[in-house]
Amino acid sequence: MSAKIESPVRLAAETWEALFRAQVAVMRRLQAGPAFKSLALNEYDVLFTLSGCPSGWLRQNELNDHVLLSQSSLSRLVERLEKRGLVERRPAPDDGRGVLIRLTDAGRELQKTIGREHVRDIAALVGPALTAEEQRELLRLTEKLRASVASR
Template identity: 60%
Template sequence: MPEPGPAPLRLTADAWESLFRAQVAVMRRLRRDPSFQKLALGEYDVLFNLSRCPTGWTRLNELNNHLLISQPSLSRMVERLEAKGLIQRKQAPEDQRGVLLALTETGRELQRDIGAAHVRCIHALLGPVLDEAEMHQLLALTTKIRHSMENK
């Protein structure tokens, strides 16, 4: 049996459009979730990504690789989050131009609180739509896409 080849151009475009529109629809619903009254979704994304750092600290430019905002926008957001007492920064010891970021204890607590509500909201939105097998399939497909982009 021959290996399947690449998808036709039109199917690829239709699938991308569908994925993008589904993501937009879900994000619009998530923005209305009451858990994001305390912190904007984009600001929460920064806290979430910082919470996943194994050492607790990450470089500003590494954080920027996980977000959909420009470096100048991230720098301004970092200043706002630092002013709110949610993150801290310091110079990278091996590179005086580098900036390291980490959550404060207050930031970690807020991320956990919002995160727990956020997960319940996502489950309420997607749980009734996709069964367990479909969730596994969605996870596998989106992971495959993401990993292929990281290797380019």
């Protein structure tokens, strides 16, 4: 009996597809959960990203680097969040075209509230599927892949 010979290209493609399909399945389940009844997942992603800014302010183009939205979609989403009182915008002082964004107190509180429930939902999905050792290995591998892609 001969071993199946697998090309590196095919293996990479199958690995990527498996990772992508798993991510889509998890994201769909999380989006349908109770944590995202008051705020869409992509809106939460913006609040979450802003919550991690040490200065409180982040340039909109830098925010765009961290979320999975086009620049125009992000601009419209930020406008909606601003109308809801969850973020505020101001012109960048050193760049007339730049825009700075930060969470309002209401945005910070909503992010924390949703975040606590979101983390519990993630644990409820991932915990039964993967052992703690498998979770650490998946974390190591995905961080390694992201670092490799970012360095290119």
